[in-house]
Amino acid sequence: MTTASPASGYVPQEGTRSARSRKAIVEAATETFLRKGYPGTSMDEIAGSASVSKQTVYKHFADKETLFTHVITAMLAETDQQNQAAVQTLGDTDDPARGLQELARRFLASIRAPRVLQLRRLVIAEAERFPELGRAYWESGFERGITTLAEGFRRLTERGLLTTADPVVAAHHFAGLVLWIPMNRAMFCGDQDAITASELDHLAESAAAAFLAAYTDR
Amino acid sequence: MTTASPASGYVPQEGTRSARSRKAIVEAATETFLRKGYPGTSMDEIAGSASVSKQTVYKHFADKETLFTHVITAMLAETDQQNQAAVQTLGDTDDPARGLQELARRFLASIRAPRVLQLRRLVIAEAERFPELGRAYWESGFERGITTLAEGFRRLTERGLLTTADPVVAAHHFAGLVLWIPMNRAMFCGDQDAITASELDHLAESAAAAFLAAYTDR
Known part of the structure; x- marks a missing residue:
């Protein structure tokens, strides 16, 4: 079961693998943006830090600005x-x-x-x-x-x-x-x-x- | 006659050609830094906007940070x-x-x-x-x-x-x-x-x- 949210892609049900990925992406993104700034951060790097594929990042967040x-x-x-x-x-x-x-x-x-x-x-x-x-x-x-x-x-x-x-x-x-x-x-x-x-x-x-x-x- | 200033190179006597160059450099630098930010601005570009050589810029200001x-x-x-x-x-x-x-x-x-x-x-x-x-x-x-x-x-x-x-x-x-x-x-x-x-x-x-x-x- 997922709920749609225009601002941040789909929000998976808590406790699922998808929810864990999403949490890991947000944590990695927060840490990287704060440390390297917006222009210095790439979706590739966020995917790497969160140990997920770039495709998974884009499944949750349409683009860098949305994230x-x-x-x-x-x-x-x-x-x-x-x-x-x-x-x-x-x-x-x-x-x-x-x-x-x-x-x-x-x-x-x-x-x-x-x-x-x-x-x-x-x-x-x-x-x-x-x-x-x-x-x-x-x-x-x-x-x-x-x-x-x-x-x-x-x-x-x-x-x-x-x-x-x-x-x-x-x-x-x-x-x-x-x-x-x-x-x-x-x-x-x-x-x-x-x-x-x-x-x-x-x-x-x-x-x-x-x-x-x-x-x-x- | 010039007076030494450790922060901003030599300060030429008012009204001289050197003083006019310096004024043009500072004006060009102010406008460019404000518009393009610090990392986006080069000494080359400042020299170009001020219509002076890059050498002249460095004569007045030791480096970008000093300027x-x-x-x-x-x-x-x-x-x-x-x-x-x-x-x-x-x-x-x-x-x-x-x-x-x-x-x-x-x-x-x-x-x-x-x-x-x-x-x-x-x-x-x-x-x-x-x-x-x-x-x-x-x-x-x-x-x-x-x-x-x-x-x-x-x-x-x-x-x-x-x-x-x-x-x-x-x-x-x-x-x-x-x-x-x-x-x-x-x-x-x-x-x-x-x-x-x-x-x-x-x-x-x-x-x-x-x-x-x-x-x-x-």
Whole structure:
């Protein structure tokens, strides 16, 4: 039994040999794209790393771009699940200052993962050549993340613990306060420029404090 | 008469034929790097566009990387001059809300220039291969920009119009509030995804309002 999916060929039933091949292809593709970039990666190499024939790769993914898009959206779906869990915790908190600090720390930890940084750099590098990829990243990554975060702020606002006239704008602001500097630093200076744990704590605390001052009633 | 500069070969006296060659090389290099990326650009092509011999190019710039670094730092120096002027105006204002909105609008206009976006994408794409370039961009672009902005906030704090215990952290926060979303949108979705003038106004106003709420005494 298979289900059709226009974006990524056929999706085989879990546990079958075909499903195992597909999983191996996606893992090999993720690793190779992140390491070698989009132009530096060939379907031949992915087939080799996954120990399947090139024909099998094409059975699952129509072309390199389709496979790349699948890799990106799968990685973003993973991040989204983490965000959902973190924001759920925030919405339930009785101590917004502490909850915002904790969320800021989680965001900082998750964006600094080497895979996340490599993916981001890769998508930016290819955004002019493959505008659909950049767009997919924006919609499945950024916009979805902001929507999730806005939901948490909406709940805190309903519970009287924050004052956000527009929770979506507030979500933009929180992300900017927390992430602007460390994300740019990671993009331009790479991992070798390690930010210390105490610097990360300071970033999380100062961003949470500024946000709280901006978004609570005086 | 020439002056030595280890980073960019010899710098000829203004108005000489050599100075005109150098200017033509830098202009051709800027245009070609931005359009074709670093790996896609050759010194041959730059010499051709500048109508000089390859030997002349190498007389001014020891290698492609030196020329690329020069292009980047020259573009960043231009941005820095604009920032200095904008922040001077902010420090002199008697109406911080209006001054911050105006500064946010200027920042938004300057980061959305196609050349600035292309440069940024280019440096991010090459940051792993040429860490010194990413580092140069970070120091001459980001850190210098933050230092300039912090100076403006320091003056407003001394004049009693803002309350910033740490003007550098405040500068990080202002940049993040204003730029996080539009910069990422530009990076991933490109220019074709035009943000309207009224959306930009709204971004500038909401960022300035959040900053002011966070950084004025209650």
